[in-house]
Amino acid sequence: MVTPSPEDEVVFSPVLTCNVHRAGSERIQVYLDHGGYQAVRKALRMEPDEIIDQVKRSGLRGRGGAGFPTGLKWGYMPRESDTPKIIAVNTDEGEPGTFKDREIVEQDPHQVIEGVLITAYAVGASRAYVYIRGEFFLGVKRWIKAIADAYEFGYLGNNIQGSGFDLDMSVHRGAGAYICGEETAMLESLEGKRGMPRRKPPYPTTEGLFGLPTLVQNIETLACIPHIILNGPKWFSSIGTEQSTGPKIFSVSGHVRNPGNYELPLGIPLRAIIEDHAGGVPGGRKIKAVIPGGASTPMLPAEALEVRMSFEDLAAAGSALGTGGVIVMDERVCMVEATRRLSKFFAHESCGRCTPCRIGSQRIYEILDRMVHGQGKPGDIDLLHELVEGIDGHTFCPMGSALVNPVRSALKYFYAEFEYHITHKRCPVPKKTKV
Amino acid sequence: MNPNLERQSQLLSALYIAQEEHGWLKPEAIQRVSDSLGMSPGKVLSSASFYSMMKLQPCGTYLIQVCEGLSCYLLGGADSLVDFLCRELDIKPGETTPDGMFTLEVVQCLAACGSAPALRVNDQLYENITPEDVDQLITRMRSGEL
Numbered sequence: 341m342v343t344p345s346p347e348d349e350v351v352f353s354p355v356l357t358c359n360v361h362r363a364g365s366e367r368i369q370v371y372l373d374h375g376g377y378q379a380v381r382k383a384l385r386m387e388p389d390e391i392i393d394q395v396k397r398s399g400l401r402g403r404g405g406a407g408f409p410t411g412l413k414w415g416y417m418p419r420e421s422d423t424p425k426i427i428a429v430n431t432d433e434g435e436p437g438t439f440k441d442r443e444i445v446e447q448d449p450h451q452v453i454e455g456v457l458i459t460a461y462a463v464g465a466s467r468a469y470v471y472i473r474g475e476f477f478l479g480v481k482r483w484i485k486a487i488a489d490a491y492e493f494g495y496l497g498n499n500i501q502g503s504g505f506d507l508d509m510s511v512h513r514g515a516g517a518y519i520c521g522e523e524t525a526m527l528e529s530l531e532g533k534r535g536m537p538r539r540k541p542p543y544p545t546t547e548g549l550f551g552l553p554t555l556v557q558n559i560e561t562l563a564c565i566p567h568i569i570l571n572g573p574k575w576f577s578s579i580g581t582e583q584s585t586g587p588k589i590f591s592v593s594g595h596v597r598n599p600g601n602y603e604l605p606l607g608i609p610l611r612a613i614i615e616d617h618a619g620g621v622p623g624g625r626k627i628k629a630v631i632p633g634g635a636s637t638p639m640l641p642a643e644a645l646e647v648r649m650s651f652e653d654l655a656a657a658g659s660a661l662g663t664g665g666v667i668v669m670d671e672r673v674c675m676v677e678a679t680r681r682l683s684k685f686f687a688h689e690s691c692g693r694c695t696p697c698r699i700g701s702q703r704i705y706e707i708l709d710r711m712v713h714g715q716g717k718p719g720d721i722d723l724l725h726e727l728v729e730g731i732d733g734h735t736f737c738p739m740g741s742a743l744v745n746p747v748r749s750a751l752k753y754f755y756a757e758f759e760y761h762i763t764h765k766r767c768p769v770p771k772k773t774k775v
Numbered sequence: 776m777n778p779n780l781e782r783q784s785q786l787l788s789a790l791y792i793a794q795e796e797h798g799w800l801k802p803e804a805i806q807r808v809s810d811s812l813g814m815s816p817g818k819v820l821s822s823a824s825f826y827s828m829m830k831l832q833p834c835g836t837y838l839i840q841v842c843e844g845l846s847c848y849l850l851g852g853a854d855s856l857v858d859f860l861c862r863e864l865d866i867k868p869g870e871t872t873p874d875g876m877f878t879l880e881v882v883q884c885l886a887a888c889g890s891a892p893a894l895r896v897n898d899q900l901y902e903n904i905t906p907e908d909v910d911q912l913i914t915r916m917r918s919g920e921l
Contacts, residue, residue, distance in 0.1 A: 436846065476886070477898040532785070689883065775848070775851070
């Protein structure tokens, strides 16, 4: 008999996605029938400081990509001030390889509304703006209904559940711009402007939407809040690793048998996500590379599959957790083509505000495009390196690092493949088997 | 809260409504949005031109958007679907058929990587799509069924 390891003994059951497969999961009555809005009733009897303290102790870190400690951010919101405060909910999910927010936004809006309510009560906000990606038409429709129902049931508006606490909420539909996922660009867009990032500082918690203190949070982060209130910070921090606590929705796509969203504890090995949950690579083929956290995180070679999916372990492995969007590429993939495709995305989505990103992303794409088409020139790889170093850290917002990550990591692990494209004017992956 | 600023935060919503009538933002539509929100037409146009879902040129009755993101590409979508549509509709990406029925666009990630390949027709997302599915979709659009 095999003795189970301590890790195997902990049975994890999904928390954030436990409602999404229920019929009518988007409806308020279904949410209420399954314990919905219990957490906010509990929270409204607590002191705001106690809630902030619990979120701090839970160890929750932002799920939108940057991983900033949530409780710490809440603490930056001004206290005891008479100026109105705002919550801005970021659902502008556009990172290639990521589709977790879409599932929550479409299937379980009330879980997020409850999270926003608790958050607003804790930081003293009276107004919430929900920014939903323009392409999520179904999500926008469901949110309009969900917010109307929440008002009708006394979970939004004045004197919520007789507590004396007021909160108003509205939905705003984006219109096709990846950069609006960056928090200050999203605020610009909410103000009716072009979605270009602002200079920081001042940070949004000091000067955000309409110049008012604004707390911007990703929708998955907010979905965690009701569960922390109901089950306690200790329960939350018992899931995951020391520095990466709680459940996380991993979006798995590419060459796996069962692509989809999988809610799992942070710290789970990458290999377990791919093989045990997503069914592994079909046809007995080998993995060539994996992007662990969405298009903007550095790719990893097959040798790195044992890495644990936590903020700290992925950083140590030279990548990042990002949004948790796992893209699996098998041995038939041309890495120059994969990198070209990612670069095209970033070149297309550069907002144009600063030169290194606007011009640099385009130059990178052009070089990779000619390599793929057998027109790569000697010196092109050096040029790519030069561009990568010239862009990284020299752009106005984090988009610069995002766009160089795929290129730098692909050159690091698959250098020979790039070189081959230049010297032989073709791809080393046999045409017959190529994707 | 400043009511003027609050009103301007409705810009994208107003543009969506204005766009519904003709499928794109005619100069008159820009003017109307500008009047109702108290923003200059230049500001409205400047913002509208930033967002890919705001159309400043006539757009077909059916806007077909094919995802060419990495995950869709890996599962054999993207290029093959675009090629198929180009042949079938006899237009290139970015173009509209002369009868004004179809506009074809190649777009980046639609957040449907788990059900790739994906494409959108107007506000409807279609997942796990094959050229045969596209063929059927076109037939249904041509017959006005969709």
